[in-house]
Amino acid sequence: MLTIRNLQSGYHKLRVLKGVSVHVGENEIVTVIGPNGAGKSTLLMTVAGILKPFAGTVTFDNTDLESFSAEKRVEAGCVLVPEGRRVFSTLTVKENLELGAFLRSGKNEKSAIQQDIERMYSLFPVLQKRMKQMAGTLSGGEQQMLAIARALMSRPKLLMMDEPSMGIAPIIVSQIFKTISMLREEGLSVLLVEQNAKKALSIADRGYVLETGQIVVSGSREELLENHDVGRAYLGKDYSTIDE
Amino acid sequence: MIFDKKAETMPRKELEQVQIERLQTTLNRVYRNVAFYKKSFDSHGVNIESIKSREDLPNLPFTTRADLLAAYPYDMFAVPLRDIVRIHSTSGTAGKPLVVGYTKNDLKNWTACTARLLAASGITEHDVVQIAFHYDLFTGGFGFHQGAELIGASVIPASTTLAEKQITIMKDYKTTALLCTPGFALHIAQEMDAMKIHPEQLSLKTGIFGAEPWSNSMRRQIETRLHCTAHDSYGLTEIMGPGVAGECEERAGLHVNEDHFIVEVVDPATGKWVGEDGQGELVFTTITKEGFPLIRYRTGDIASLISEPCSCGRTFTRITRVTGRTDDLIFFDGQKIFPSEIEQILLDVEGTAPHYQIVLSRENGKDIMDVRVEAGESFEIDKLGKLEAMRDTLVERIQQELEISAQVHFVEPRTFERATKDKIRRVIDKRESV
Numbered sequence: 001m002l003t004i005r006n007l008q009s010g011y012h013k014l015r016v017l018k019g020v021s022v023h024v025g026e027n028e029i030v031t032v033i034g035p036n037g038a039g040k041s042t043l044l045m046t047v048a049g050i051l052k053p054f055a056g057t058v059t060f061d062n063t064d065l066e067s068f069s070a071e072k073r074v075e076a077g078c079v080l081v082p083e084g085r086r087v088f089s090t091l092t093v094k095e096n097l098e099l100g101a102f103l104r105s106g107k108n109e110k111s112a113i114q115q116d117i118e119r120m121y122s123l124f125p126v127l128q129k130r131m132k133q134m135a136g137t138l139s140g141g142e143q144q145m146l147a148i149a150r151a152l153m154s155r156p157k158l159l160m161m162d163e164p165s166m167g168i169a170p171i172i173v174s175q176i177f178k179t180i181s182m183l184r185e186e187g188l189s190v191l192l193v194e195q196n197a198k199k200a201l202s203i204a205d206r207g208y209v210l211e212t213g214q215i216v217v218s219g220s221r222e223e224l225l226e227n228h229d230v231g232r233a234y235l236g237k238d239y240s241t242i243d244e
Numbered sequence: 245m246i247f248d249k250k251a252e253t254m255p256r257k258e259l260e261q262v263q264i265e266r267l268q269t270t271l272n273r274v275y276r277n278v279a280f281y282k283k284s285f286d287s288h289g290v291n292i293e294s295i296k297s298r299e300d301l302p303n304l305p306f307t308t309r310a311d312l313l314a315a316y317p318y319d320m321f322a323v324p325l326r327d328i329v330r331i332h333s334t335s336g337t338a339g340k341p342l343v344v345g346y347t348k349n350d351l352k353n354w355t356a357c358t359a360r361l362l363a364a365s366g367i368t369e370h371d372v373v374q375i376a377f378h379y380d381l382f383t384g385g386f387g388f389h390q391g392a393e394l395i396g397a398s399v400i401p402a403s404t405t406l407a408e409k410q411i412t413i414m415k416d417y418k419t420t421a422l423l424c425t426p427g428f429a430l431h432i433a434q435e436m437d438a439m440k441i442h443p444e445q446l447s448l449k450t451g452i453f454g455a456e457p458w459s460n461s462m463r464r465q466i467e468t469r470l471h472c473t474a475h476d477s478y479g480l481t482e483i484m485g486p487g488v489a490g491e492c493e494e495r496a497g498l499h500v501n502e503d504h505f506i507v508e509v510v511d512p513a514t515g516k517w518v519g520e521d522g523q524g525e526l527v528f529t530t531i532t533k534e535g536f537p538l539i540r541y542r543t544g545d546i547a548s549l550i551s552e553p554c555s556c557g558r559t560f561t562r563i564t565r566v567t568g569r570t571d572d573l574i575f576f577d578g579q580k581i582f583p584s585e586i587e588q589i590l591l592d593v594e595g596t597a598p599h600y601q602i603v604l605s606r607e608n609g610k611d612i613m614d615v616r617v618e619a620g621e622s623f624e625i626d627k628l629g630k631l632e633a634m635r636d637t638l639v640e641r642i643q644q645e646l647e648i649s650a651q652v653h654f655v656e657p658r659t660f661e662r663a664t665k666d667k668i669r670r671v672i673d674k675r676e677s678v
Contacts, residue, residue, distance in 0.1 A: 006296045228327040
C-alpha cells in the first residue's frame, strides 16, 4: 500500500530524516514510535505532501507520489490527521465533516456524503449530539474524534495520524483506538505516529522506532514489546531495576 | 508443508522492501552499539546512509572469523548482557571459541526458522523426532529442538549418545524422523548391521542432516541403508545455528530464510560478486538479529545461488549444497577443527615447529583421525619410551582441548614435504570426497 524508501526530509537546510525506509501493507496498522524531535511528524508531513523530501521515494498503491500535490494525495486516498486537532473552530461539527468531503463532487455524491456523515455519527456518537455546535466549543477528545471523522469523510485507503492521544483523557484515547481497530477490520490501513508507545502498540500489527531521523528497531508488535531497548526507553519498563 | 506461508511465499518485490528496511535498521544499530562496526565502517570510509538497496551491500566491509575471535567473548554483542537469554559457542576448539548470544526475540526467530526447515522436509505434529545432535554449547541440538517443538512433533532429545542406544530408541519409540550429522547417520546404519536390525523394523521416514558437507552419493547410501528420505540443512553458529537454509520437498537446493538473512556469493580471492549463479564463498548478513548481528560474514563455505524460482512456491532464493571450503577446516565427527589447532598442541608438547600430516578415514561409518608426526631428528632409538609418553600426552591433549579421539603416530624424520612455494598439504582426507 505505502512504501517509503530511503526518505530524507526536513525543513530548509535542516535534515531531519536521514534515509528512512518503512512500509504499510493492506489492512495493516503500523506505528512509528520515538522520542520528541526524532522526525515522526516530519515523516507524516512528507508523505502527505506538505513537506518536499530532499531524497528518496514515496510510493502509494504502486504510484510514485513525487509529482502529487497534497490535495492529489488526499484524492488518491492518503490522508493525514495532523497533530493538535486542527478543526475549524468557528464552523459547526456538521460543517467540519462536510468540508472533509470537499474533494468529492459529482452526481450522487451528495447523498453518499450524507450517508457517510451518518456513519461518522455512528462511529463517534458524541459528534451527533454536538452536530450543530461550533467545533471550538468541543472538548479535546471530541475535537480529536471530529478531526479523525473529517479525515475519514474523504474515504481514505490509508489514514495517517499524528499523536492522536496527545492531551486527551486516557479513556477517550482507548475509545478512539478501538474505533480505529474496527475501521481496519473494514479494510483501512493506518500509519500511526505516537509518543505513547504503550497505547500505540496495543493496536498496531507492526512498528518502527525512529531515533534522530533513523529507524533503529523494527518488528512485529510482539517483537517490539519484547525488545528491551523499546521497553526501557518507551514503555517505562525496568525503572525499578535501574533505581536499585 | 509451508510453515509460514505469508513470509516464505512473499512476492520478491515485497521481500526486497522488507530486506532493505531490516538491513538499514541493523546497520543503524550496529553502528551505534558495536564498537567494531563503528570502527570498521569509519575506517573504510563507509557512510551507512549510502546503503540504499541490496545492490549497495558490497560497499560494506566483510566480517571475518578472525574479527569474531578478536572480539572474545562479548565484544560483538549489540545489546547489554542482561538482554541476552542464551549463549552458545563453537565447540571443541583449542584456544578461544566464538561466542554468540541470543535475545528473546532472537530465540523466537531461530525457532521459527528451524520450524520452517523441518516443515519443508515434511515434519508435522504426527512425527516422532529424534535429535541426535550434541545438546551443549553447540547450536545443533537446541536449535532443532525448539523448531520441532513449535511444530508440535514429539521430540526425543537423544543427543549424541551411543549408536546402539540411538537404534534402540528409534526402534522402541517408533522414531519417524532422525536429525544428526550425515556421518553419524552412516555410523548408525553400520551399527544396525552389527545388531542385525533391518531398517524395515524401524518407523523412519525422514532424515534431516547437516553440520558438515556431504555428497549426493552419501545421501543415496543413507537413504538405502536407513530407508528414509534424506534432506540437507545449512546453518552455522555465527549466523544463528541450524535453520539458515534448508531443502524443501523438491530437494533441489536449500531455501535461505531471506527475511532474516541476506546471502551473497563472492570470489574467495577477490571478495567480488561471482555473477549470477556463479560458484564462490557464501557471505551472510543478518537483518533481524538483536544480540549478535553480523554484516557480510564470510562463512568459508563454497556453494552457488540458484536464481530460478522453485516449484514449491517458496519465493526465497536457494543455494546449492555446500561443495567445499575456502580454508582447510576439517569436519570431523560433528566437530569443526582447523589443522592449526592440532599444530598448536603439537607445538606445545614438542617444543618446536612440528612436521605433521592429518589423515582422515572412515571405518564402520565412524570418522578416524590419524595424526602423523615426524619424530625430532635428535630422537634416538633408545628414547623410544619417551616417544611413547609423548604420544600419549598428545592423544590426551587433543581429546581434552578439541574433544575428539585421534590416533597419533610418530614417523621417520623428513617423511613429509617441506614448505615450498605451494601450501603444504597437511590434511589427507580418505573419507568419501564431497
